[in-house]
Amino acid sequence: MPFEPTDSDDEEAGRPSPASNPSPNVPVATVTRLALYLRELQQLQRSGQQRIQSSAIAKRLGLNDSLVRRDLSCFGQFGQRGVGYSIVGLTKAIQAILGTDRSWNVILIGSGNLGRALSGYRGFNQQGFRLVGVFDSDPSKIGTKLGTITVSPLEELESTVEREKVELAILAVPASSAAIVAQRLEDAGVTGILNFAPVTVRSPGSGLTVVDVDLAVELQRLAFAVVNSRG
Amino acid sequence: MPFEPTDSDDEEAGRPSPASNPSPNVPVATVTRLALYLRELQQLQRSGQQRIQSSAIAKRLGLNDSLVRRDLSCFGQFGQRGVGYSIVGLTKAIQAILGTDRSWNVILIGSGNLGRALSGYRGFNQQGFRLVGVFDSDPSKIGTKLGTITVSPLEELESTVEREKVELAILAVPASSAAIVAQRLEDAGVTGILNFAPVTVRSPGSGLTVVDVDLAVELQRLAFAVVNSRG
DNA sequence: ATTAATTTGGAACAAAGCGTTTAATTTACC
DNA sequence: GGTAAATTAAACGCTTTGTTCCAAATTAAT
DSSP states (O other), rough: TTTTOSSSSGSOOOOSSSTTEEEETTTTHHHHHHHHHHHHHHHHHTTTTTTHHHHHHHHHTOOOOHHHHHHTTTOOOOTTTTTEEEHHHHHHHHHHHOOOOOOEEEEEOOOSSHHHHHTHHHHHHHTTTTEEEEESOOOOTTTTTEEEEEEEEGGGGHHHHHHOOOOEEEOOOOOHHHHHHHHHHHHHHHHHEOSSSSSSSOSSSSOOEEEEEHHHHHHHOOOOOOOTTTT | OSOOOGGGGSSSSSOTTTTTSSSSOHHHHHHHHHHHHHHHHHHHHHOOOEEEHHHHHHHHTTTTTTHHHHHTTTTTOOTTTTTTEHHHHHHHHHHHTTSSSSEEEEEEESSSSSHHHHHTHHHHHHEEEEEEEEEEETTTTTEEEETTEEEEGGGHHHHHHTTTTTTTEEOOOOOHHHHHHHHHHHHHHOOOOOOOOOSSOOOOOOOEEEEEEOHHHHHHHHHHHHHOOOO
């Protein structure tokens, strides 16, 4: 009987940290893996396959089958017992979970080396992220083209955010100006920042969400892992 | 009495996963934070400051003081009671922990948009990572300059790794060729790969360490966090 | 039809990681 | 000397994470 309500989560309550975790039931690690499942599924879809089992997904990523199922069952029932998952169905389901079943308007701040590379990154477009503006404060950069997009002066940031309903921004500016630009982005109404600047761009309790990617930190993590693996 | 031996870790033993975690006592999150502490310390050092307290480091990163101290005390005693930490001393200590107290020879595979951006990234050099080669399979790229380095044909990969004692590689090639190149890197003797290709480059149980950075995945995580924050 | 095999769903369990708190120790300053 | 400040180290509890186990559902075969 599948008629029991699924609100078994307030059975033993106890939420000491009400604002710390955005969505209580979902582990952070699950979200990251979901994106990886999506990557594999899209690859399978291109190969023409129709159905897939949790065990096959797990094998491709070196995980346990039940972990895959548990990750998915956090959000609903997407599979068919005895059969498996429809690849297109599961793809759409995961996209809906991640919020990439629609298009996101994104702007890029900083047209240096990294900014130029990011503007041309195909993965963004393929996952529904639409680059609608590139900004820089350097006058010599303004007016130059990055692919099909022309670099605009930083002054036009606010107006573009409003006009294009921009929600996400990619921050690829020097560390020295990152904090100021982040504040302007927040004030302009941007709700999410992918921050490549090697500084802390912390939201002071606001609704701003920041995901940090520090390339030097990643290399340091690699160095540590290498040093501590042989021994 | 501070004379008790500090091997309290085998008191209740139980290591069901012997090869999964390189260094048992150190949480992964600690390593990541260590790199962030280092970032802040280097910034402080440039400002000419001599000493720092754990509470000040914590405040800069939005953390708890005791977490900073506990992270550090995983590896030894670097502070002075009643005083705090010497900035230069702690900087060197963290570098020693991370393995960046020496120079690492690094090669870059792939001279596309992302590869070009990474080759010019100052953060790598500042942390002791020395780029000693850039490789590409595209004949039209070979011979072109990335900063001071000339792009070499992929065929020379193995000889360069041996000659320059290369330990780390940055993989910035298309997904389709990532697995093959990764295998070649491992065979050549590279022990660590920073992988930007959106595919699983898993070591089949070898000594190879891989750190993945998938830019699309990061944006998807951001989208999820944004969607699930307002509610 | 009925049975057997496969596969998901979901609860229960166990362990590890993580962060905070508390007490003890050392240093600096008055 | 005594007090305040700051690190250490251990202990505690909570959260998170991954696995195991069993029930439910579908397909295929007998």
